[in-house]
Amino acid sequence: MKDIANYALQVMKKAGADKAACTAGQGRKDEFNVEANNFTLLRTNFSDSLHLKVLVDGKKGTTTINKLDKDSIDKAVEECVALAKQGTPDEAEDIAPLATNKDFDQKIGGFDAAKLFSRSQEFLTQVKDEMPKIMIEGMTAEFNSGCTTYANSNGVCFTNESESYNAGSSFNAVEGDKTSSFNYYYSALANLNTPFIDLGMTRTLFEESVRSLTPRGFDGKHVGKIIVTPAAADMLWHTIFGCFLDDFSMIQGTSRWKDALNTKVTDSKLTLRTSPLHPLIVGGERVTGDGFESVNQDYIKEGVLTSFDLSLYAANKTGKPRAGNNAWSLEVLPGDMPYADMLKGVDRGILINRFSGAQPGPSGDVSGVAKNSFLIENGTVTDALVETMVSFNLVDVLQNIVGISREVNADGYGVLPWICLDGVTISGA
Amino acid sequence: MLQDLLTAKKADFKDYTELRAQVNSTQQVTLLSGNMTANAQSATGGVAARVYKGGTFGFASAAAYNHDSVSNVLKAATDNAIFMDSHVKKGKPPLPVVTGAKMDLRKFPSEPINQKLLIDFAKGLDEMIVKKCKNLSSRTVVSNCLNMEKLLVVSDGADSHFYQPRAMAYVIMTAETKDGDQVELFKALGGFGHFDEHFTDPSAYAWEIDELYEHLMAKREGVFADAGMKKCIIHPDLAGMLAHEAVGHTVEADLVLGGSVAGPNLNKQVASELVSMTDFAHTAFGKTCPLPVYVDDEGTPAEDAILIDKGILKGYMHNKESARHFGVTPQGNARAFAFSDEPLIRMRNTVILPGQSKLDDMIASVEDGYYLIKTGNGQADSTGEFMFSVDLSYEIKGGKIGKAIRETTISGVAFEMLKTVDMVSDDMTWDVAGFCGKKQPMTCSMGGPALRCDMNIGGR
Numbered sequence: 098m099k100d101i102a103n104y105a106l107q108v109m110k111k112a113g114a115d116k117a118a119c120t121a122g123q124g125r126k127d128e129f130n131v132e133a134n135n136f137t138l139l140r141t142n143f144s145d146s147l148h149l150k151v152l153v154d155g156k157k158g159t160t161t162i163n164k165l166d167k168d169s170i171d172k173a174v175e176e177c178v179a180l181a182k183q184g185t186p187d188e189a190e191d192i193a194p195l196a197t198n199k200d201f202d203q204k205i206g207g208f209d210a211a212k213l214f215s216r217s218q219e220f221l222t223q224v225k226d227e228m229p230k231i232m233i234e235g236m237t238a239e240f241n242s243g244c245t246t247y248a249n250s251n252g253v254c255f256t257n258e259s260e261s262y263n264a265g266s267s268f269n270a271v272e273g274d275k276t277s278s279f280n281y282y283y284s285a286l287a288n289l290n291t292p293f294i295d296l297g298m299t300r301t302l303f304e305e306s307v308r309s310l311t312p313r314g315f316d317g318k319h320v321g322k323i324i325v326t327p328a329a330a331d332m333l334w335h336t337i338f339g340c341f342l343d344d345f346s347m348i349q350g351t352s353r354w355k356d357a358l359n360t361k362v363t364d365s366k367l368t369l370r371t372s373p374l375h376p377l378i379v380g381g382e383r384v385t386g387d388g389f390e391s392v393n394q395d396y397i398k399e400g401v402l403t404s405f406d407l408s409l410y411a412a413n414k415t416g417k418p419r420a421g422n423n424a425w426s427l428e429v430l431p432g433d434m435p436y437a438d439m440l441k442g443v444d445r446g447i448l449i450n451r452f453s454g455a456q457p458g459p460s461g462d463v464s465g466v467a468k469n470s471f472l473i474e475n476g477t478v479t480d481a482l483v484e485t486m487v488s489f490n491l492v493d494v495l496q497n498i499v500g501i502s503r504e505v506n507a508d509g510y511g512v513l514p515w516i517c518l519d520g521v522t523i524s525g526a
Numbered sequence: 527m528l529q530d531l532l533t534a535k536k537a538d539f540k541d542y543t544e545l546r547a548q549v550n551s552t553q554q555v556t557l558l559s560g561n562m563t564a565n566a567q568s569a570t571g572g573v574a575a576r577v578y579k580g581g582t583f584g585f586a587s588a589a590a591y592n593h594d595s596v597s598n599v600l601k602a603a604t605d606n607a608i609f610m611d612s613h614v615k616k617g618k619p620p621l622p623v624v625t626g627a628k629m630d631l632r633k634f635p636s637e638p639i640n641q642k643l644l645i646d647f648a649k650g651l652d653e654m655i656v657k658k659c660k661n662l663s664s665r666t667v668v669s670n671c672l673n674m675e676k677l678l679v680v681s682d683g684a685d686s687h688f689y690q691p692r693a694m695a696y697v698i699m700t701a702e703t704k705d706g707d708q709v710e711l712f713k714a715l716g717g718f719g720h721f722d723e724h725f726t727d728p729s730a731y732a733w734e735i736d737e738l739y740e741h742l743m744a745k746r747e748g749v750f751a752d753a754g755m756k757k758c759i760i761h762p763d764l765a766g767m768l769a770h771e772a773v774g775h776t777v778e779a780d781l782v783l784g785g786s787v788a789g790p791n792l793n794k795q796v797a798s799e800l801v802s803m804t805d806f807a808h809t810a811f812g813k814t815c816p817l818p819v820y821v822d823d824e825g826t827p828a829e830d831a832i833l834i835d836k837g838i839l840k841g842y843m844h845n846k847e848s849a850r851h852f853g854v855t856p857q858g859n860a861r862a863f864a865f866s867d868e869p870l871i872r873m874r875n876t877v878i879l880p881g882q883s884k885l886d887d888m889i890a891s892v893e894d895g896y897y898l899i900k901t902g903n904g905q906a907d908s909t910g911e912f913m914f915s916v917d918l919s920y921e922i923k924g925g926k927i928g929k930a931i932r933e934t935t936i937s938g939v940a941f942e943m944l945k946t947v948d949m950v951s952d953d954m955t956w957d958v959a960g961f962c963g964k965k966q967p968m969t970c971s972m973g974g975p976a977l978r979c980d981m982n983i984g985g986r
Contacts, residue, residue: 130868132780132783132784133780133783133784133785135614135616136582136610136614136616137582137583138576138582138583138584138585138606138610138868139582139583139584139585139606139607139609139610140585140586140587140606140868141585141586141587141602141603141606142586142587142588142866143586143587143588143589143590144589144866145589145590146589156565157562157565158565158566159564159565159566159567160566160567160568161566161567161568161569161570162568162569162570163569163570163571163572163589164589164590166590176567179641180565180566180567180641181565183565183641183642183645184562184565184645185561185562185565185645187561187562189561214613232784232785234781234784234785234908235784235965269784269785269908269909270785271785273790274789274790276785276786276787276789276908276909277908277909278907278908278909278911279907279908318753344563345558348558348559348561348563349558349559349663349664349666349700350559350663350664351663351664351700351708410563414561453905453907453913454913454915454935455902455903455913455914455915455916455933455935456902456903456915457933458708458709458710458933459700459707459708459710460707460708460709460933462707462932462933464915464933464934464935464984465913465915465935465937465984466911466913466935466937468907468911483909483911484911484937484938484939484982486753486935486937486982486984488753488935488984522753524753524754524984
């Protein structure tokens, strides 16, 4: 890949690029598919990718193709330079400066096709035998391998060779004419040592889907506590990034935290970071999209906003520091409250495993349906719920976090605890 | 344009086989408050083969498209099919043969769209917004086109050469409320066709910008919805989303087999008698649909799929295998998004059919309720339970439109909510802006008339 990336850089410079960057990659995916509890397909995909960025007189053009032959690269460069020349100059556009170049090795010993198939088969058998009401609506079990090189005209060159397994399913429970809400759980894996049914929250979520075959509505309207499980990560954590930390909200100036760097923005129990180098993250990114070596990054440390999630461009645009990674590997530090104690502290509230909600606007108002969720009464999880809506303002509820669990769930993509929030409006249909 | 390197390989097909070459091309320009944050184009394509043997498929794809790569993916897919057949041992017979004539290429561009067109249009629209719309805290303008070209050769059914262009422009406006919150509205323009067929003169869209701004200023002064079950008029734009998300997905046969609520409800009353719903293939109401599909990626010539007729659930959407399972004829719903994707059961142009009421009369008939106009996103469940965000809505008080509503959500169970529909308007709109997500993204269109029904509204 280095040779291809360097060739593309040479051609871009020759074509008139003042600055140029290139990401070249090649990979292979092998994947077993299951639908409705039955194997349906075995896939083998051979992939190539080439992403080019040029700056001409401060004007940017980007081109993406999936061919790596010389003619295709030459044509893509020509088109990319032409794009840039038609663009608008922007002083914030740049490429990463020269740092220590590295080669990263994230290989895990190659593909064991027989083992992946047997683990998948074992999973289906165990589900059928142990939880016959569970319907695996769709399952993928895959092995991905690839090599990617990022290089730019400042002399930066990073190469990453990676391998990983990914396995998981979307599922529901079915009994006669009754169907539960669907749910899903996926894991990234460095080996196949663990039966898939024992990965992370898989078994718990299956059991809860079966219990959800006979749900009830939430009575009336109540302002109180919710416990958000790691399976509902997007309800809180991704929303924080989208509303308050990312390029879009900061460049637009709509982030409510835009002037809050190094000030307290949440309860001091919260430390939120993205950690691609965490030992429980599988195949974490090693190079950012704009050509920096990835490092772990704190965003909120003990309640204090320590960084935004800004690319090089957005950092230059806003005058704020660039983030240390692409913000894909979420980590929330565990708290000091055992999950059992967290439950005991809820008189009337709900446990949320999945959230079907609107994309919150800049205000941070979150509203949607609590899916695969359960009533908590007097410290005990009781009935499964249906048609139950929750709404709250994210900034407000994060001011007063009731507790963060000591336990965490690591699925290879993130490391997240359970969190209890107060002041949430819960209403039945 | 894709060269045909596939037909010559047909002689090598042993089992049921699909061989598909495909290129997806995109161009995009994004102006974020006037800053050009994207000036991009991409072209990704390659060749894929899928082989059916004994009840399972083998699939393979490669980015390279030449004689060798075509042979290689055909062999790899065949090897994968043999592996699956020998290990899974379903022992099913070959898929039933589908007949169909060759479908030739339509609507291919004479020359590529120059990026300058996208840039000039985005800049023109952005300048218009700056000039016309005061008090905005931010604005975003996007020019975008996605063109999909597919060349398909199948062991039975219709070989085809298919090209589907979509050109869109997106506008997002944000304004600050008196209490310091930000409110936002979004508008999608465009549809099927090339960029220059939709977007040459930004001033042609001046009224759309005016209307969006007017709604945003009303929303800026808006109130929060009163939570609970309310009598609502659902605007045609939102009815289309309801048709797609809340009903459409539950009647995709793969999800029916996975346990969706539609399974036990076939030929039963699932909606008011005023509700009929069809997934159109390529032509509806005498006109070409926003995203016409003439033949699907299994080579099945596309026909309309009638889903609900006068409130009765009449059928599902199928691929060849699910059609065999249910003993019906496939109607061309198997579609793949990228060259490296296998065909899945997907919607095409899914519509609740218009009725006989007038929208004005429907609004006038509501004493205390809401007029729900625009949704930002929506999700639905295998149970039929759905949730949509509502970005734009108004109170209805005494039969008249009242104050605008801030962000809210609506939710319900589709087959229950549809039974409360008691008025259906005689007009409809199409929406072709988004992507449907189901393992792969996919372009789909949806549409419908205005509906009067009972709906659960979320408050603050």
